[in-house]
Amino acid sequence: MLSCIGYGAQKASDRLAPFKFDRRDTGPEDVRIDILYCGVCHSDIHQARNEWHNTVYPCVPGHEIVGRVSEVGASVTKFKVGDLAGVGCMVDSCRECPSCKEGLEQYCENGFVGTYNGEDRQGRGNTYGGYSKAIVVDQAFVLKVPENLDLAAVAPLLCAGITTYSPLRHWKVGPGQRVGVVGLGGLGHMAVKFARAFGAQVVLFTTSQSKVEDGLRLGAHEVVLSKDPEAMAKETASFDFILDAVAADHDINAYLNLLKREGTLVQVGAPEKPLPVSVFSLIMKRRNFAGSLIGGIAETQEMLDFCGEHGITSDIEMIAMDEIETAYSRMMKSDVKYRFVIDMATLENAA
Incomplete structure (x- = not known):
């Protein structure tokens, strides 16, 4: 031993x-x-x-x-x-x-x-x-x-890396897509980096004014303060894909409503309490609400190799x-x- x-x-x-x-x-x-x-x-x-x-x-x-x-x-x-x-x-x-x-x-x-x-x-x-x-x-x-x-x-x-890389890869995020990232923490900051590296137009959603500058530094093209109703309203039905990395209680419907027809929101943050979902947030535009958990060994190796090629770290x-x-x-x-x-x-x- x-x-x-x-x-x-x-x-x-x-x-x-x-x-x-x-x-x-x-x-x-x-x-x-x-x-x-x-x-x-x-x-x-x-x-x-x-x-x-x-x-x-x-x-x-x-x-x-x-x-x-x-x-x-x-x-x-x-x-x-x-x-x-x-x-x-x-x-x-x-x-x-x-x-x-x-x-x-x-x-x-x-x-x-x-x-x-x-x-x-x-x-x-x-x-x-x-x-x-x-x-x-x-x-x-x-x-x-x-x-x-x-x-x-x-x-x-x-x-944190593979938890965000895996859903972005699985849902084929790439050029020509508008991608939202909700929350700028350990998961969210990696999601911003990966989505940008994959060629998507990246928008960060945060409740904190203090994170706007950092979000742009990390690769977001835009930062939206989610506490601002007017700013959120402007984003309605404009996203192909949203990755939600928030682990605290929050209104998931506010983000589902930002998806285009047949867009997908993937939850990787794990709030302690269930998130109430309005069925109309889904059925009116055939939207998808999904979850994702880390990645397999082969995909994790792929992620590390990708990071080595593109100089990406946490x-x-x-x-x-x-x-x-x-x-x-x-x-x-x-x-x-x-x-x-x-x-x-x-x-x-x-x-």
Whole structure:
């Protein structure tokens, strides 16, 4: 077994603190990665504090992982020691259901194994995530990281990046389309970057005047203040596609009404309470309201390669491991531009 140290919670009311645990030995198909950087996702807060009522403790969060390969199993062909590698939200799936066979492991009909708070399929207990020194993952769920990008800024691509890239690709967003992005946070800022890179006319919707300048800097052609009724009215029935990245309660019908006939709104933000949908927002123009969840392994690799070719990364704030609780508090206030990333070199001092 590999003796490992991480930062985790023993129960929902705990602050995150140093936690020693064992990783499995590197098996024939496994890749061991020494973690360099780990992004901080809002899901980490939900899980650490059991806000989704499914956390298994101890819990070591983190599923936006970038590091360097330090050991490979005898049957590994995709990686060698010294390679850069990434791990996202999944470390396994059943690999047998129709979704898995189509490269859509995120929709595994038997449930994918989460990078943390997941039940290992080989009966090795609960999985622990990237707020740790190292991780051991089957090569089938390890990703190649482009050498030319800022590695710390790559980490959030493994969740925030693929969560927005996947629906934009699936609904074939591209030149000649008018695309809206709702909310400028960890997800929204990546959606703006990708939609612009795909050649669409990009309009950002935000409630905050302070985000107008940043929205334009990140690639939006226009920014609309969604609290302004006149500004919203001007956008009625003018969008081919809208990606909604807001995780707070909001009026979804206000955005459905901005779609053209047969336009699509895809929800990737996850509000705590259900969003009431007026059926007339849909049926009068045969509009579509859909959802999307991360991406499969092949698509995530495609996204990373695309980012390497186009120089796309996340806008980040770097923190030390022992600053995680402060980061959580700031995230709850939406006080981050636009993703916290932990420098895992600081773990030893924090422990």
